[in-house]
Amino acid sequence: MSLVYHQELLEYEEYYLVNSDSLVLICTFLRLCIVALQCSKVGPQASINKRSFMKNLVIVESPAKAKTIESYLGKDFIVKSSYGHVRDLVSGNKAIDVDNAFQPTYEVTEDKKKVVAELKKLAKNAEMVWLATDEDREGEAISWHLMEALKLTDDKIKRIVFSEITKPAILKAIENPRKVDYNLVNAQQARRVLDRLVGFELSPVLWKKVKPSLSAGRVQSVTVRILVEREREILGFTSTSSYRVVAEFTTDGKKFKAQLGKRFDSQKEAEVFLKKCQTANFSIDKLEKKPAKKSPAAPFTTSTLQQEAGRKLGYPVGVTMSIAQKLYESGKITYMRTDSVNLSDTALEAAEREIRSSYGDKFSKRKSYSTKSKGAQEAHEAIRPTDMSLHSVKGDSSQTKLYDLIWKRTLASQMSDAEFERTNVGISLDNTDERFTAKGEIITFEGFLKVYLEGTDEDGEVEDELTKDSLPALTKGQILDYAEINATERFTQHPARYTEASLVKKLEELGIGRPSTYAPTISTIQKRGYAHKDERDGTKREYGKLTLVKDHLETEKLSEITGREKGKLQPTDIGMVVNDFLVEHFENVLDFGFTASVEKEFDDIANGLKEWNKMINEFYSPFHKDVEDTLENSERASGERILGNHPENGKVILVRIGRYGPMAQIGDAEDEEKKFASLLKDQSIGTITIEQALDLFKLPRQLGQFEDKVVTAAIGRFGPYIRHDGKFVSIKEVDGDDPFTITLERGVELVKEKREADAKKMIKTFAEDENVSVQEGRWGPYIKFGKQNVKIPKDIEARDLTWDEVKALTEEAAKNPTKKRGKKK
C-alpha cells in the first residue's frame, strides 16, 4: 500500500512540473481549505466541539479509491469507503408492497453492518459528509441509502461527483457540490424493484412447472436465450461443400498465390476447370495500388478487456476480473469495472510523453473515443495504467501479462494510424471468363501496430486464405506461368458457439447487464445448470483435393478433424426447456429489447418526466396477470421426447427432465414397473438415440466379489464410479476405463489404489474412536470427525494433536457453524 501512495505522489509531482496551470491549482487548493473552514463554522456544534472542527468525511465506494483520494485532499479530509451498496431490499417475498404503490422496505445488509456503524460514528463527529459515490444511477442510490442508514440530513451532506481519479478532477468536484438527485435515486429504485418482482415471480413459476430451485431474471434468462438460439441454429445447420481453386504463379523466381473468384459445387466441375487451365494462357489484366489505413482500438472497458484477455491469454472472464482487481488494489491500473473509453487529460499527456520519447513524435496522435454501447453510464475512466512510464509490473505472471495488455492497448490508442499500400491483381485466362485475383499488402508506416493489434474472434470459416504479404514486382499485361493449381473441397461452417468473452460482447451490444455483473451472470447460468462449457473431440471428415502440376492432374482423398471444440458455452437440456417455457409465456420479459426499453423509462424517471411507481405499475399489472394465468393454465414443461419402443417388451422409451435433471424412462406414466435412468453428462434429450438410452439401463453392473463383498460399477452425480464395501472410487475416463466395460480385476485394482492413497493422507488415528482421524487435505491437515471436517489452527502441529485437543476443537467448531451454502435435508 505504501507503494501506491508513493506512486500517486510521483504522478502528482510530475503534474506540477509540466502543467502551467499549477499555480491556479495551488490557489484552488488553498481556497478550498478556507471554504472548508467556513463551512464548518456554520454548523451548530462547530464552536462547541473543537476537536471535530474542520473535519470532513468523504465517502466513496471502493477502499482503494479512498486511499488515493485521501492523498489528494490533505489532512482536513478523511476518506472512507462504503464497499458498494450498504442497504438492499429485505430478503424474502415481502420487500415490496405491491398494493401500496410498490413501497419498498430496505435493510442494512448483514455484511455491511460493521461498515455502517463505523461510518455513522465518523459522520457524527464530522462537520460535513461528502458523498462521493459514483456518478451514475447506482452511485446516486448508494449516496441516498447512506443518508438513510447514517441518518444524515440534507444540510449535513454535500454530493460530489467525478469520473476520473486525478487531483484536478477531485478538487474541481469539491468546488462544485450539489444535493442528492432524487429523480436519479428513484430511477434506481425502479430498476431494483423491477428486478426483484421479475425474479421472484418468475422463479416460483419454474419451481412448479419445471423443476425446483430454478431461477429466472431480466438478465440471466435473456443470456440463456442467446445461447439456446445459437444452439438451435447450429442444430439446424447443414454443411455444404464446394471446391476452392488457388493457383501459385512464379515470376522472376518468386512465388505468389491467387484465388479464383468462382467456386465449384462438385469435383467434376473443378476437374473440368483445371483441365482448361492446362491449355490456358494466363495474363495480368488488372493491377491496382491503393493506400489504406488502420486505426487503433479504443482503450479498454470491462467488456473489451474481458474479450482481449480471453482471446490473447485464454482467461475466463472471472479470472481476468480477479487479476485486474489485484492490479487495481496495488495501484497499477485505474478502476476495472467501467463502460467508458474515456481517458483523463493527465493520462493523455502521460501517454503522449511516453510515445514521443519511446517511438518518436510521428507515432503520437491524440485521440478521444466515444462509447458505442447502449446503456453506458460512464462513471469512470477507461481501464488504463496509473503510471504510463511503468512498462511492466513484476511478480505474478498473470498480473504481468494482463498489465502488459492494458499498457499496450492504452498506448496504442494514442498512436498514429498504421498505413498500408494494398495491391489488387486480376489474372485472366484466354479460354474462359473465370479470373484469379491476388492481394498484397505492404506496411508503409507502422503507427500503432508497433505496440499492439486487437485480436479477432474466429467466427465461422476463414474466407480468405491468401496471405496478405508483399507481392513480387508485377506489371499490367504480364504473361504468367503457374507452378501449381489446387482445387480443394471446403465446407461451410455452422455459426460458432459463444465463448464467455463473446457472450459478454453480445450482452453489452444488447445493453443487458453491467460491467460489475458480466462475469457473475456467466457463472450464475452455469451454476443453475442452464449452460456448461463443452468439450468435443471432433469427427473425421474426408475431403477431395485436385492438384495440377506441370500439366499433370492428380486427384486425392484426404481427411481432417472437424468440430473440435473446448470451453465454449452450450445450453443444457434444462436451459432449453426453461427457455422455451419462458419465451412461450413471458415473451415481453424474454425479448432481447426488454432491458433497452425499460432503460428508456428509467431515463425518463431520472429526468423527472415520470414517476417511478407509476412506471412499475404499468409493467407489473399485465406481467402479474401473465404469472397467475401461467400458474393456472400452463402444462408442466419437461421437454419430453419419445424415442421409440423397447425391442423386447415393446414398452415406450422416452427422455425428459425429471426432478433431478434429464432422464430416460422405460414404460409410460401408468406403468407400475416403469424404470428410470439419468442421462450422462455429455448426452442430451435432443440428440440421444434409442440405443444410447437403452445402454443406460445396463447400470449398475455387478462385477463380482472381492473380499466377500460385491463390487459394482455405475454412474452417479459425480460421474462413473466403482463401489465396494460402502466405499466409492471414481472411474476416470482418461485412464481408458468406463463403467460399461470395466472388469472385476480392474475394479479391484482401483479399489486398492484408492486405499493406498487414503493411507498416505492419514496423519494420525485415535484408539478412542476409529471414525476420527487427522488427515492431509488440499488446504493442509484437518480433523475428520465422523462426517464433520474441522480446521486445525495454524499454530498447532497436526501430528502432535491429542485426543482431548481434537475433541475440544471439534466441539468449538460445532458451536460456531460457518455459514454453509449447502442446505440440510
Add this chain to the structure above:
DNA sequence: CAGTGAGCGAGCTTCCGCTTGACTT
C-alpha cells in the same frame, strides 16, 4: 448431495448491482 423419478405436505429455493475479503476438504 454417489440407489432418487408417484403423491402428499412440510419448508426451502429465487432477482440485479455495487463492493471486498472469508472460506473452502
